[in-house]
Amino acid sequence: MLKQKEVVMAGFGGQGVMTVGQLLAYTAMDEGKQVVWIPSYGPEMRGGTANCTVVVSDVRIGSPIINNPQSACVFNRPSLDKFGPLIRAGGLLLINSSLIDVTSGRDDIEELLVPVNDIAIKLGNPKVANMVMLGAYNGATGIVSFDTLLKMLNVKMGHKKELLDINHRAIAEGRKIGEKFRTKAGTK
């Protein structure tokens, strides 16, 4: 097992990439891991690009800036173009295939296509696309336990109880895809 794991969450402002990054960080912290969550920040406006990096580690974390992350979840095309080439060889790229109709073109990383917007719309709320992605990412990597993840979701979203159920279902849908991918990758 690697001592440190890194993931970049990237998309348009408003797609909830910062939120899922934070939820992952909260969860990992609850499990006793060292964590850093760092956003890109700049003179951005609504609809601009947004990304954050989450580092989870068993030991003290050095640089919060990661040149070549092990994995990335890209929610839109500009994010694929930006982070696709940066992923470390052997790493994992999750692509939102609802909005991105190409892949990275790399053969030294694994790719998982997840139509997160389509799944979210089918569930009844397009805003939970980010949770579908988080479910798929954690299903594929197992960085945190789903029990803790759902527990932290309840804690962090406790003030919006009416939205808890659909967020749970979104994570579950993503999880199925991620775990199926991992099983398949494992049997290769």
Place this chain on the structure above:
Amino acid sequence: MAKKLMKGNEAIGEAAIAAGAPHYFAYPITPQSEVAEYLCWRIPEVGGVFVQAESEVAVGNMLFGAAATGMRVFTTSSSPGISLMQEAISYMAGAQLPVVLVNIMRGGPGLGGILPAQSDYNQAVKGGGHGDYKTIVLAPASVQEAVDLMILGFDLADKYRNPVMLIGDGMIGQMMESVEFPEKYRDPVSPEGKDWALTGAKGRKARITKSLFLDPEKLEINSIELDRKYKRVEAEEIRFEKYKVSNKNKILIVAYGSMARICQTVIDELEEEGISVGLFRPITLYPFPGQAIHIEAVKANIKTVLVVEMSMGQMIEDVDRYLKGKKPIEFYGRTGGIVPSPNEVKDKIRTILKSKKAESK
């Protein structure tokens, strides 16, 4: 207390509350506006005072007035805002008033940009305002350390009756890390026991707080008194951390704040390639741990001292001052809001080692 995941900016605000300092004067500026956003609801909960001033010049003078009452007071700002406060900082140093100032640095000069930088080093450690004075300067490398140093900062400000500045950069302010606060928060620190505080002269002799001494003899005495205090600070308050410093090191990096964290990754990754590098991280920038750097740097195994900063090179002058030419010093820095990546620093180290090898042939 349970661990929390917090942004550096918010944690700095909470740390001041923990230190018994719920009195805050500020004007918003990126990349530290979340401090004010956090404190605008947090301070009323603990019964403190939060004034959003009309400008940073006003902030400085509000701090001067409030600090004179003996309460613990503070502000947070970023580079251009800190420049505007320099007059009041000099006045507070001259009048020997405790205050904590936080500078979450962004790229300069001028309005510059809003991304992380360390280019206010000279301003922070060499005075900044006019006159013979110093501010104690603390440089955290993590959110937890920002909290710990904020609390220490208030204690040092009171102990020495002097402005203390905590300098971080946009990265420290914006990133979230797990953080723990003290189990027991201090009660808002009162002026009791501060025999200089202006608390109303009823029943006692009036006290005077000022930085104006028109009689040159008295002004000189004030400066000598300050100087004695700074000597004491230099003798007692130096803090630093060493990371993987050993007699196998070929290179000793000197870096502070977030830059030091990036260098920590550089050191871990180079270690896997069989290249041994150590890190010396000043935590207090004033008083500067120059003697301690000297002790490590002159060891026979060290070929070169590499200073890494997010600036065009400012702390390097202090390192140079203490090494007195006894070891070659190299510099690597990026600025304007660009944060050097571990890869860039690694390349710099490889280049140094290659040229050393060529020299020894």
